[in-house]
Amino acid sequence: MNTLYPKVRILDGGMGRELERIGAPFRQPEWSALALIETPDLVAQAHQHFIDAGARIITTNTYALVPFHLGEQRFATSAKQLAHVAAQIARKLAEKNGVEVAGCIPPAFGSYKPELFDPEKVADILLPLIQGQEALVDFWLIETAASYDEALHVVRLLKAHSNKPVWLAFTLTNRDDLAKPLRLRSGETLSQIIPLLSVVDAVLFNCSQPEEMEDAIAYIHKAAPALTIGAYANSFSEIKREHNANALLSSLREDVTPQKYQQFAKRWLDAGATVIGGCCGIGPAHIKALNELIK
Numbered sequence: 001m002n003t004l005y006p007k008v009r010i011l012d013g014g015m016g017r018e019l020e021r022i023g024a025p026f027r028q029p030e031w032s033a034l035a036l037i038e039t040p041d042l043v044a045q046a047h048q049h050f051i052d053a054g055a056r057i058i059t060t061n062t063y064a065l066v067p068f069h070l071g072e073q074r075f076a077t078s079a080k081q082l083a084h085v086a087a088q089i090a091r092k093l094a095e096k097n098g099v100e101v102a103g104c105i106p107p108a109f110g111s112y113k114p115e116l117f118d119p120e121k122v123a124d125i126l127l128p129l130i131q132g133q134e135a136l137v138d139f140w141l142i143e144t145a146a147s148y149d150e151a152l153h154v155v156r157l158l159k160a161h162s163n164k165p166v167w168l169a170f171t172l173t174n175r176d177d178l179a180k181p182l183r184l185r186s187g188e189t190l191s192q193i194i195p196l197l198s199v200v201d202a203v204l205f206n207c208s209q210p211e212e213m214e215d216a217i218a219y220i221h222k223a224a225p226a227l228t229i230g231a232y233a234n235s236f237s238e239i240k241r242e243h244n245a246n247a248l249l250s251s252l253r254e255d256v257t258p259q260k261y262q263q264f265a266k267r268w269l270d271a272g273a274t275v276i277g278g279c280c281g282i283g284p285a286h287i288k289a290l291n292e293l294i295k
Helices: 015-021 033-038 040-053 072-097 122-133 148-161 190-198 210-223 258-269 285-294
Strands: 057-059 098-105 141-145 164-169 202-206 228-233 275-278
Touching: 033 040, 033 072, 040 057, 040 072, 040 285, 057 072, 072 098, 072 122, 098 122, 098 285, 122 285, 141 148, 141 202, 141 228, 148 164, 148 190, 164 228, 190 202, 190 210, 202 210, 210 228, 210 258, 228 258, 258 285, 275 285
Parallel strands: 057 098, 098 141, 141 164, 164 202, 202 228, 228 275
Antiparallel strands: none
16 A cells, blocks of 8 residues: 555556567657557557556547648648547557546647647647547646747636646756756746646646756645646756657757666656656656566
């Protein structure tokens, strides 16, 4: 029985890297969507690996179901159906294993690109994903939000088309000095997202360096101590990366071992997190280490 962290829930890890690891088709531009199109059984296998490692929440494999990855034509004809297939796979495994399903709502215009966000086009891209998943997910997880404006519009869109809980995950810049203010990829400080805390069911931080998470969690926990707060970091070599996110396969930090990631996560929990998991480059071994931590 977990007595030290009794309310902690564990998310899964990075789907794309796990698909690649188990031999699923994986290339640009389709990214993790390619396995959904060609080998959905391997998507199920990847989910199961995270469940076996201790994840109690699995996230639908819909992150790449946007024109950036699918192309405009395939997106228009297939996005809603592919989202439904992804949600069906996750739902079936959830019922078999007694876990929850988070419906992934990805960045509509590419990761880490707040300057490309277009409020007039966001509904055209995200509504098919909402409609395809609505009946099969337990709650929504807006992932890798890079600005206040992006987060606000996507939260409003979900609330207009669904009654299910909304979790909101922001991505943070990599600070060369941890004494500097925390910032979203847009350059905005965390103080600027405070108005959103009262209109969502959880705030998390994702697809950022593990070192950034503790301060972000502590800041939000102080501002809204009753709110569900979480973190799921990546292990990208951010300082070395010279290409756009998801444009190429980013190199990973060798120092972010499962044991090191567990140490990071303990600090997140002590800062006020009740949801922990992993993003890009964080595999089942890392999730197993998180499960061992809370036990």
